[in-house]
Amino acid sequence: MTQKRILLLDTGKEWGGGTNSMFELLKRIDRQRFHVTCLFYHDYPKGKDSSLGRELAKIGIELKLLPQRRQPLWAKLAKELGRGVLVWHKPTRERWVARVEQAWRIRPNVDRLTRELQSGGYDLLYMNNQPRSNIEGYLAAETVGIPVVQHCRIEPVMDAATSRLVNRVARKVIGVSNGVVNALLQAGVEPAKCLPVFNGIDPDQPLPDGQAVRSQYGIGEQEVVFGAVGSLIERKGIRYVLEAASKLNAAKTPFRILLVGDGPQRAELQTLAEQLGVADRVIFTGFQPAPLPFVAAMDVCLLASQSEGLPRVLLEAMLLAKPAIASNVVGSRELVADQQSGLLVPYADSHALFCAMQQLLSEPQRRRQLGEQGRAIVTRQYTIRAYVDGVERVLAAAMEC
Structure with a gap:
C-alpha cells in the first residue's frame, strides 16, 4: 500500500470544538495509509500551558506555519471607500470588498500555498473549516492540479462565487451533520460532492465524576x-x-x-x-x-x-x-x-x-x-471509530478518482 501525502490546511485563530474533533481524527488516522502534514496560519494557544504546535508534536504530526501579514492601510481605506460609495447596493459593495481582499490577502496566500503544494509532493489538500475561509486553498490546489477535500465543521456561509469554486475544484465536501450538508446543498454545492460524516466521541474513555x-x-x-x-x-x-x-x-x-x-x-x-x-x-x-x-x-x-x-x-x-x-x-x-x-x-x-x-x-x-x-x-x-473510518474513506476515494 502506497502511503499518501496529505496537507491539512486550517486558517483558524483559536482552539475550539472543531480543533478537538480534528485532533481526535489525527490521533487515530491510519499512518500506514496517510502521512499528514498540518499547515496553519496561527500557532494558537491551548490554554496557558500549551499550543497547537506542542499538541501536534505530542502525536507526531508536523506543523508548518504560514504567518499572515497585517492588513495594509491602502486595503483598509479602499474597503471603507467602497462601502461608503456603494452603500446603495449591497451585492456590488460585497464584490468590491472581495476584490480588495483578493488583492492584498488571498492572492499572496495562493502563491505561497502553491509553492508549498508543489515542493511537498502532496497527493491531496484537506481543508478544515468552511469553504469561504479556504478560498486560497481551492485556488492553489487548482493551480497545482491536486484533489481537494473540504471538512465543513459549522453551518457554512457561502455566496454564489464560492459555490462555483467548490463545484469546480472540490472532490468531496464533508459535513459534520445532515444539517450542514443541507446548508451546502442550499448554497448550490453539487449533491454528488456532499456527504455527512458525523462527529464522534469515544464511548469507552474513562469518565470523570465532576x-x-x-x-x-x-x-x-x-x-x-x-x-x-x-x-x-x-x-x-x-x-x-x-x-x-x-x-x-x-x-x-x-x-x-x-x-x-x-x-x-x-x-x-x-x-x-x-x-x-x-x-x-x-x-x-x-x-x-x-x-x-x-x-x-x-x-x-x-x-x-x-x-x-x-x-x-x-x-x-x-x-x-x-x-x-x-x-x-x-x-x-x-x-x-x-x-x-x-x-x-x-x-x-x-x-x-x-x-x-x-x-x-x-x-x-x-x-x-x-x-x-x-x-x-x-x-x-456517534462513535469516534465511525467518525475516523468515515473520514478515511472519503480521503482515500478522493485520491483514487
Missing part, C-alpha cells in the same frame, strides 16, 4: 449547575443564558451558572451578570484544556448558540448522561431530541430558555431520564 470541579468552585451539593462550554463570543449566545438566569433568580432551588471558556466578550458578560444581579451565581472558569471534568460537574448542559455544526460539547454531555438545553439550530437539533434527550428552544429567546431551565431545575428525575436517553443515542450513533 466532584473535584464542584469542590474547587465551592458549589454546594444541593445546587443545580447549568453549564456552557465554548468561546465567549456573540455567536454562542451567553448573554441569553445570563438573562434567563436573572429570571430564574427567584427560584427556591439553588443554582449556579458555570461558564467554561474565554473570549473577547468576557468582560462585557461579567458586567452584564452584575447588572442583572446574578454575578454571585455565575462562575467564569476561563479556557480549560480538558473540559470533560467541567461538563461532568454540570447537572444541565446549555448551548444557546446561533449556529453549530455538530457540537462536541453536546456529545460530551450526552456521553456523561447530562441533559441538554440547546438552541433549535442546525447541528444541535440533530443531537438533541426535544423532550427525549433534552430541550430545544428558539435562538435568542431568553424567556424560552428560562422556561426550559425552570422546568429542569426542580425535577431531578426528569434530568436523569433525559440524560440517560441522550447517553443511549450518542453511544449508538
